[in-house]
Each structure stands twice: as C-alpha cells, then as structure tokens.
Amino acid sequence: MxxxxxxxxxxxxxxxxxxxxxxxxxxxxxxxxxxxxxxxxxxxxxxxINTSEFGGDRIEMGATWIHGIEGSPIHKIAQQIHALESQQPWECMDGNDNKATTIAEGGFVLNPSFVHPITELFNNLMDHAQGKMSTATTKGESGILSIGSFLRQGLAAYWDSSKEEKELKGFGKWSRKLLDEAIFAMHENTQRTCTSVADLLTLDYDAESEYQMFPGEEITIGKGYSSIIESLASVLPPGSxxxxxxxxxxxxxxxxxxxxxxxxxxxxxxxxxxxxxxxxxxxxxxxxxxxxxxxxxxxxxxxxxxxxxxxxxxxxxxxxxxxxxFGVVNKLFMQLSPPHGGFPFLQMVFHSPNSELRQKKIPWWMRRTATLCPIYKNSSVLLSWFAGEEALALESLKDEEIIKGVSDTVSCFLSQSVEFCNGNVNSEKHSHEYKVKFSKVLKSQWGKDPLFLxxxxxxxxxxxxxxxxxxxxxxxxxxxxxxxxxxxxxxxxxxxxxxxxxxxxxxxxxxxxxxxxxxxxxxxxxxx
The missing domain is CATH 3.50.50.60 (FAD/NAD(P)-binding domain)
Incomplete structure (x- = not known):
C-alpha cells in the first residue's frame, strides 16, 4: 500500500x-x-481583517485595535515587520485619548463636571463585572443574569445614594436625572460595540470576568491590520x-x-x-x-x-x-466636504428613543451611536460605530440616506451653541444653524455578508x-x-x-x- x-x-x-x-x-x-x-x-x-483607504487615510473595515501591547502576538509580529508606523496617515494614529466634547441633544454642551461622575460610575461597575475589583462572590452566586441588569442596578443605587436632585437651568427640558441616564446610556452603547451585543441585557454577567485583556496601551497598526495577515501568508508555497x-x-x-x-x-x-x-x-x-x-x-x-x-x-x-x-458591529466612515479638520471628537447624549422630548428629525438608527469623531486629530474623515439592529439597518441604507441622517443629527447637536477652533468648542452662544456637508461615505457590511453573517x-x-x-x-x-x-x-x-x-x-x-x-x-x- x-x-x-x-x-x-x-x-x-x-x-x-x-x-x-x-x-x-x-x-x-x-x-x-x-x-x-x-x-x-x-x-x-x-x-x-480588511484594511482599506478612504479620503487619503488608511482605515480598517474590520479588526482595528491591538488590545494591549504587552504579551500580544499581534504586536510582536507588527514590530518584527515594522508595521506599527507609516508615512500615510492611519486610523487612530494618535491613540484614543483625544479630548472629547460631550453634547446633549438640542445642542447643550456638557461640562466635564456633569459627565465625569457618571463615567466614573460606569467604569467602576464594568471593572467590578470584569473581576478587576476582587469580591468574595463565587461564580453563579451573584444572582445577576446579565451585564445590562447589573449596570442598571448600579445606576439605581447611585441615584438612591445621591442627595436630592438639584434644579437644572439652561438645559432646555433636560433634568439632571435624564442627563445622568442619557450619559450612562451613551457608555452602554459604546460597550455594545465592544461586545457585539444588540442589548446588554443579553450579555452574561458571570462570564464577563473570564475575558482577559493584555496589559499596556491599545494601539492601531500604521501599515494596517492586513499587513499582519500578509506577513503570515508570505511563507506559504504558491497555490496553497x-x-x-x-x-x-x-x-x-x-x-x-x-x-x-x-x-x-x-x-x-x-x-x-x-x-x-x-x-x-x-x-x-x-x-x-x-x-x-x-x-x-x-x-x-x-x-x-x-x-x-x-x-x-x-x-x-x-x-x-x-x-x-454572535452580533453585528459596523463602522461608518464619512468624508467632510470640502475636506477640512477641526470637527470635534463628539460624544452624543441622546434622549431615549421613545422619549417625547426627542428631536424627530434624528433617525432611529443614529440614536444608539455614542460618538462621531475624526479618525485622528484634524482628519477630514469621521467615524461612527454601530451595533445590533442599527448596524444591520445601516447596511441597507443608501449613501444619500446616511448623509442626510448624520447631517440632521449633527445639526441637532451643534447648532445652538457651538463655534470650533481646532476641534474645541467655544462656549459662546450662537443662533445660527450648524451645517455639515459630506462628499462620500464608506460602511462595513458584516451582517449580510454570507461569508461572515x-x-x-x-x-x-x-x-x-x-x-x-x-x-x-x-x-x-x-x-x-x-x-x-x-x-x-x-x-x-x-x-x-x-x-x-x-x-x-x-x-x-x-x-x-x-x-x-x-x-x-x-x-x-x-x-x-
């Protein structure tokens, strides 16, 4: 034989x-x-993994970050092939620490003193869920089913322990409690894109502490994530x-x-x-x-x-x-017209999708998007992340519908009180309507692609x-x-x-x- x-x-x-x-x-x-x-x-x-180009910048349609550089095999390969830096500008080449401007629906710029306590609360709750704060609770004994329910219990406890709510002036129909909840929801929506869940109520609580991160900073790859794949494949014989x-x-x-x-x-x-x-x-x-x-x-x-x-x-x-x-997360890139820098790193605090206070011209698929940001400081390419139903809806929208929907949303946030200087918001009030124009869009479509779904x-x-x-x-x-x-x-x-x-x-x-x-x-x- x-x-x-x-x-x-x-x-x-x-x-x-x-x-x-x-x-x-x-x-x-x-x-x-x-x-x-x-x-x-x-x-x-x-x-x-799918590196592409848009507006002269190198972007990632799929995998984007090296999640912790200490001990990461991806970071090691990127170092070995000299892929970490590039002459061509690339997505998030200045990291993810750019100072954000947080604005509530209606154009109300939120002072960090409004945002920080809720941000700190959310981060502490996630650290607890991920096991970064040691407790004596054994797996399965918490009685908590989901990350979503745990986070909402934490927010309720925060309100219970807070002093009597102070009257909020100068923020239209926003109350302090509505603002707290909306800021909290903004962070929840970021977490949805990190985990690919449509709703955090479906994300298991006990398993969250098993997930492991590498220590060190999170970075993107100058020559693109595809350079890692191409390097690994380069040793394979032709035709294999x-x-x-x-x-x-x-x-x-x-x-x-x-x-x-x-x-x-x-x-x-x-x-x-x-x-x-x-x-x-x-x-x-x-x-x-x-x-x-x-x-x-x-x-x-x-x-x-x-x-x-x-x-x-x-x-x-x-x-x-x-x-x-297994969820759907999509990225939306938009080119400012004419190409220019100065757009802020915008965090958007929305009214609840069912609230009577919401501005009707903002499309439903934008309401659970947390950010709209340049892909690096002074880039003319903006990026938003979408998860769940909104991510799937994005795949079916025509470019014109996307441009109108995002433009209408931006005008609701930036019209009342903004003037920009190098991406920073000046606090002086203006009555003009802020208009933003986009020349083209590019979106990922992972949900309907039969090779990924x-x-x-x-x-x-x-x-x-x-x-x-x-x-x-x-x-x-x-x-x-x-x-x-x-x-x-x-x-x-x-x-x-x-x-x-x-x-x-x-x-x-x-x-x-x-x-x-x-x-x-x-x-x-x-x-x-």
Whole structure:
C-alpha cells in the first residue's frame, strides 16, 4: 500500500486559518509531514481583517485595535515587520485619548463636571463585572443574569445614594436625572460595540470576568491590520491558498466505515469537501475556521438537509453554537466636504428613543451611536460605530440616506451653541444653524455578508465559557473503545475567535486558536 502524506485542508483564510497554515508549513517544510491547503470562499485573505483607504487615510473595515501591547502576538509580529508606523496617515494614529466634547441633544454642551461622575460610575461597575475589583462572590452566586441588569442596578443605587436632585437651568427640558441616564446610556452603547451585543441585557454577567485583556496601551497598526495577515501568508508555497473556493458541504465519518474505498493503492481519506462550483476535495483533516455566524446558519439548515456538515454535528457541538452569542458591529466612515479638520471628537447624549422630548428629525438608527469623531486629530474623515439592529439597518441604507441622517443629527447637536477652533468648542452662544456637508461615505457590511453573517462572538445569557471549550473540541470525539473500531481521529478541527475561552472576539484569540489546532495535528503525527 502506498504511503501518503496527511492532507490538511483549512477552511477560511482569516487570522485563524492563515496562522494554522503558517505553523503547519513551518514544521512540514523541514519534516515533509503534511500537504496543506487553505480554501477561502472570498476573493481576498484576511477574513474579518480588511484594511482599506478612504479620503487619503488608511482605515480598517474590520479588526482595528491591538488590545494591549504587552504579551500580544499581534504586536510582536507588527514590530518584527515594522508595521506599527507609516508615512500615510492611519486610523487612530494618535491613540484614543483625544479630548472629547460631550453634547446633549438640542445642542447643550456638557461640562466635564456633569459627565465625569457618571463615567466614573460606569467604569467602576464594568471593572467590578470584569473581576478587576476582587469580591468574595463565587461564580453563579451573584444572582445577576446579565451585564445590562447589573449596570442598571448600579445606576439605581447611585441615584438612591445621591442627595436630592438639584434644579437644572439652561438645559432646555433636560433634568439632571435624564442627563445622568442619557450619559450612562451613551457608555452602554459604546460597550455594545465592544461586545457585539444588540442589548446588554443579553450579555452574561458571570462570564464577563473570564475575558482577559493584555496589559499596556491599545494601539492601531500604521501599515494596517492586513499587513499582519500578509506577513503570515508570505511563507506559504504558491497555490496553497485558493481563493473563490466556497465550501458548501463537509462529509465526515463519525463511525468507522467497514469497507474503505481504495484510491491508487491507498486508503481513501475520511473527509470530503464539496464546493459551490461542484468540485470536491478529500482530506485527512479539516480545520474549520468559519465564523460563528456561519456555523449558526449551518445548524439552522439541518432540518432542510442543507447543513454544511454531513452527518450533522453532534448535539454537544450544536448546543454550544446555539447558546453562544454572535452580533453585528459596523463602522461608518464619512468624508467632510470640502475636506477640512477641526470637527470635534463628539460624544452624543441622546434622549431615549421613545422619549417625547426627542428631536424627530434624528433617525432611529443614529440614536444608539455614542460618538462621531475624526479618525485622528484634524482628519477630514469621521467615524461612527454601530451595533445590533442599527448596524444591520445601516447596511441597507443608501449613501444619500446616511448623509442626510448624520447631517440632521449633527445639526441637532451643534447648532445652538457651538463655534470650533481646532476641534474645541467655544462656549459662546450662537443662533445660527450648524451645517455639515459630506462628499462620500464608506460602511462595513458584516451582517449580510454570507461569508461572515456578523462580526464577533460574546457569551450570551444562558451560555458560558464552557461553550467555547466545546466549540474547540475536535471531531469525532475521542473514543474509549479499541483503535481498531475507532473512526479516523481529528477529522474536523475548529479554530477562530469563537473557539477561545478567554480571548474570544479578538484577532489574537483567533491567532492563538490557529496555533492550537496546528499544534494538535503536529503532536498527533509526532513520534512518542
């Protein structure tokens, strides 16, 4: 019987897939162990990493930040390839510490003395939820289901402990309590984009403390996040990454087949991949790195017989996929016309979407957006983040609708009392209407893209960190029966940010998961 090298097919050329391929190639190049192939349904590598240009600036349509530089493998690679700095201006190249101007709907500029106490309250509550303030409470004993309910309990306690509410003058129909709640909601909306949840009431409380951050500052990459992917992929042999190859079906063998097919004198490989163009490919091992959104769609298709996996995934895997959360976050870039600097780093404090006090010309999809800011000081490109329903709605809007909606919102905030000097607000009152013009927009559309169907994962209420571990478990599950009766091992392996218990939702989590599955296969083929 002829000896064949193990064929490993990696589905998806994002961070997890390219990292796994890089690691497998680095070992196989010297030991000639594997035949490695990456198949990608799209026309580019990178997955949810997608560096682009807009208004002369380098921007990120997807992954944006290195979340802590101390110990981050992404930061280490960026240093090694000299990608941290660039001659071309790039998104957030001056960090995220620019002084914000906070304005309440109607054009009321809020003094920091109004904003700081609520900001401090919110940050302290999140630090507590994330385990940065040690308590004796054991996991599961808090009785709190969600981050949203915990935050609102904290705000209520703050009000209960506050002195009698003072009368607020000069802020139209805003009361101090309405302002407090609206400032708090602004921070909640920022947290929604950080976690990809449509509503913080669906974000699990107990799991929040398991999430880990690297220490050190958070920075963006001068030459773009795509430079990291391109560096990792650069060592792969030509032709090993195949673009435009969308997998529609993966056939695997949960139980050993009694009669093995023969191909050229060798046993046939246990996994068969079917592609949208009708072609097929066999493999000994498949590393699936598609998004949790794609996996969720796949298990919804089980009943119709259109599932990606045949036979369908086992119950423990399906249940983990179902329980974990996967949300939509989109970015909106807008070019000022004519291009000019001086727009403030604007924090927007809105009336409640259902309030009778709200200004009707502000569209509903803008009301849960926390900020509208230049991508660096004096840039003519502005950026807003959207999550949940608003993020999905943004994908369907025409450019003209977006420009009108944002322009109307800006006029409601900046018309009554603003004059700008280098992005700062002067306090003198003016009666003129502030008009802002935009020449073009660019938006991400992660929710409706069939290759992603969302942005990143979170622990939903009813789920737990255990589900990430189940996501990472390879198939078929290890059997205690004899090797003779067992099906071929490690047929389907899983990688991606939604398979990492402590670094989910991040590029470094995807990176770690790719290494994990590559090392699992390397260990499998290494002599004892």
């Amino acid at each position: 002829a000896v064949k090298k193990a064929r490993i097919v990696i589905v998806g050329a994002g961070m997890a897939g390219i990292t796994a391929a890089n690691r497998l190639h680095s070992v196989s190049a010297s030991k000639n162990l594997f035949e490695v192939c990456v198949v990608e349904g799209g026309n580019r590598i990178g997955g949810r 990454v195949q673009l435009g190859r969308k997998v529609t079906r993966i056939e695997w063998q949960p139980e050993r087949q009694e009669a093995m097919n023969m191909e050229n004198g060798t046993c046939s490989r246990p996994v068969v991949l079917h592609f949208s163009d009708g072609s097929i490919m066999s493999a000994d091992h498949v590393i699936v790195t598609v998004s949790l959104g794609v996996l969720k769609a796949s298990i919804r298709d089980n009943d119709s017989g259109m599932s990606m996996f045949h036979p369908p995934l086992p119950a423990f895997k399906v249940e983990a996929i179902s329980r974990l959360g 969302g942005s990143y994962s979170h622990v939903a209420v009813g789920s737990s960190g255990d589900d990430f571990d189940k996501m990472a478990e390879p198939l078929p599950k290890c059997s205690s029966s004899s090797q003779l009766s067992a099906s071929p091992p490690l047929q389907i392996l899983f990688a991606g940010e939604a398979t990492h218990r402590t670094h989910y939702s991040t590029t470094h989590g995807a990176y770690f998961s790719g290494l994990r599955e590559a090392n699992r296969l390397i260990q499998h083929y290494s002599p004892c």
